[in-house]
Amino acid sequence: MSRYQKHFGIATFRRFNLAAFTGLLIGLFSLVTWSPVWGAPVRAMPTAQATSGNLFPAYYLMPLDDTAVELHTHTADFLVTEDADTGLTATLDAGYRLENGGAAPVTVAVRVATADGSDGGALAVTANGGALPLEPLADGSYTTQLTVPADGRLDVQVRTTASLDERRLPALHYAVRTLFGWPGRAGLRVSVTMPNTITSESWLDVAPDGWSFATAPSAQQTAIKWLYEGDWPTTPFVFQFVHPAVWQEVRRADVAAGPGMPVDAFVTLGNLYTSLYVETLADRATLGQAGERFYAQALAAYTAGV
Known part of the structure; x- marks a missing residue:
């Protein structure tokens, strides 16, 4: 997945797709909205993420x-x-x-x-x-x-x-x-x-x-x-x-977002990483910042699609 850092500066010709490019910009804006630099989200967290559901109830x-x-x-x-x-x-x-x-x-x-x-x-x-x-x-x-x-x-x-x-x-x-x-x-x-x-x-x-x-x-x-x-x-x-089924979804999206692929492939991958990052925010008080990797990977995916 580190290939996004390696390839993100390489200009690759793609057929311009306005809808996909708009989705890319929306994804980048959403990601910045949730950035840890801001300290706290500037919009309400989705209801499904309001309380943590990932912790095993020992x-x-x-x-x-x-x-x-x-x-x-x-x-x-x-x-x-x-x-x-x-x-x-x-x-x-x-x-x-x-x-x-x-x-x-x-x-x-x-x-x-x-x-x-x-x-x-x-x-x-x-x-x-x-x-x-x-x-x-x-x-x-x-x-x-x-x-x-x-x-x-x-x-x-x-x-x-x-x-x-x-x-x-x-x-x-x-x-x-x-x-x-x-x-x-x-x-x-x-x-x-x-x-x-x-x-x-x-x-x-x-x-x-x-x-x-x-x-x-x-x-x-x-x-x-x-x-x-x-x-x-x-x-x-x-x-x-990461749940095995979700991990397989990540791997498929990662393969699909290779160099020269359409913008919407990078939007899909970036959105997936963003959703995982947002989900970790509900657990941060208990589990710390293990989810920060998803923020970096989402940013890399969106940037690679530009």
Whole structure:
């Protein structure tokens, strides 16, 4: 896609198309309107982008009160799958190994909720393999009680499942700081396993630094992981990518907008990048400026069409 920077100064003859050229100018004006230089958009954001829909709605298990029960190790394993019938889906299996070093059993009241209090995806909570009853609250969260045996441990699993098919720029976002109400917090693993249709070129953001590739279950999958022993990061884990179907659309538009091609091919590509850039604005407070690449690519596409 960097060829636009390489070729944009080369004069290439094209049959003049007033409608396409007008579309090009409109695209450039719209892009400048959304420019980060302006600080804020000068026109209202489209209704569909008013609230972020790209974040995966992860559930967390948190103590309601101070407790002596420790969260010894925590695992958060994301699995992204793609199916012809169900589309793109993500499942988060979050494991909590709770330990009680006391001489008597301890019952802990816990809350299960998303980090921002919004409704999450499908939820299931088990303790040592058995399903736990969940009491819903008015704010969309749940409560339950856990009993950790004397001088023993309890393994709790919180599973969140949600469709990613309507998300053009899905973001697997996991804020372990939400769990800092638990004492202990020794070992931590966060991983993402995905189909190979989510190519590395379509990855928008992988954070924090320090991740590595992991062994995937099959040759058709790719896996990455983060490992910590104590000193959990205070910044969220983020894996954001372009939906495979959208990425294919981008690739087709990119190929169509080659040197010497009609102006409307560049308009199509620039409009596509602009729409993706605008979509990232709703996520900026949570996900930062990973979408700035789309702004640069849209500008390059429009400029190449001039």
